[in-house]
Amino acid sequence: MLENKSMVMEVAVLNxxxxxxxxxxxxxxxxGKYISSIEGYGGHTLKKCLEKxxxxxxxxxxxxxxxxxxxxxxxxxxxxxxxxxxHYYDPFPTVEHYETVV
Amino acid sequence: MLENKSMVMEVAVLNxxxxxxxxxxxxxxxxGKYISSIEGYGGHTLKKCLEKxxxxxxxxxxxxxxxxxxxxxxxxxxxxxxxxxxHYYDPFPTVEHYETVV
Numbered sequence: 001m002l003e004n005k006s007m008v009m010e011v012a013v014l015n016x017x018x019x020x021x022x023x024x025x026x027x028x029x030x031x032g033k034y035i036s037s038i039e040g041y042g043g044h045t046l047k048k049c050l051e052k053x054x055x056x057x058x059x060x061x062x063x064x065x066x067x068x069x070x071x072x073x074x075x076x077x078x079x080x081x082x083x084x085x086x087h088y089y090d091p092f093p094t095v096e097h098y099e100t101v102v
Numbered sequence: 103m104l105e106n107k108s109m110v111m112e113v114a115v116l117n118x119x120x121x122x123x124x125x126x127x128x129x130x131x132x133x134g135k136y137i138s139s140i141e142g143y144g145g146h147t148l149k150k151c152l153e154k155x156x157x158x159x160x161x162x163x164x165x166x167x168x169x170x171x172x173x174x175x176x177x178x179x180x181x182x183x184x185x186x187x188x189h190y191y192d193p194f195p196t197v198e199h200y201e202t203v204v
Contacts, residue, residue, distance in 0.1 A: 009149055011159055025203055032204065047111055047200035050167060057113055057200055065152060098149030098159055101127055102134065 005100045007042050010060040010068055012095045016088045018054045024088040031084045034077035035060065040067025065097055107202045109144050112162040112170055114197045118190045120156045126190040133186045136179035137162065142169025167199055 016024045028046055035044060042061030049055035062068045072078050086092070118126045130148055137146060144163035151157035164170045174180050188194070 046204040050199040102148040
């Protein structure tokens with residue numbers, strides 16, 4: 001990730017329907033082109049939990065909150081992202097944003 | 103953070119007792135020397151939630167799970183870290199570890 005301390009970090013803990021993890025990971029890789037096409041995008045990573053088989057965390061760096069909440073979520077690219085990925089989640093994830101303290 | 107894709111990332115969402123946020127941030131900065139002294143430590147960051155006033159996320163990179171769970175948690179440095187920070191949390195946080203997929 002091309003992290004910059006002034007960036008906002010989107011954090012989402014993702015719980016994938018058990019048994020669908022490998023298909024999710026494959027589709028997640030395909031979906032990367034949609035999120036990375038957006039203005040203000042600064043990199044993302046998907047990480048898999050060592051303690052819980054079907055849990056992941058998605059971290060995305062954005063130049064600003066608006067780049068994510070308006071620029072991305074109102075884009076055609078986000079429709080593609082949703083269609084590829086949202087059916088894997090149960091429950092549907094909570095997304096929060098963070099700014100760097102240390 | 104000096105992230106390396108083979109590293110394990112510790113993730114802890116921290117809820118600080120409301121009103122204690124600034125004292126927590128000050129003590130967190132002091133505590134950095136304890137965690138960074140441990141073998142296998144690869145960098146850490148504390149981020150503050152934009153949606154929830156008293157919520158933070160701590161991300162720490164470790165060379166291995168054992169560097170955190172044994173090397174750090176059984177150290178004198180961890181006793182100092184706990185004494186400085188653990189009284190700020192309510193509820194006490196869940197800590198999980200992740201490995202990189204994408």
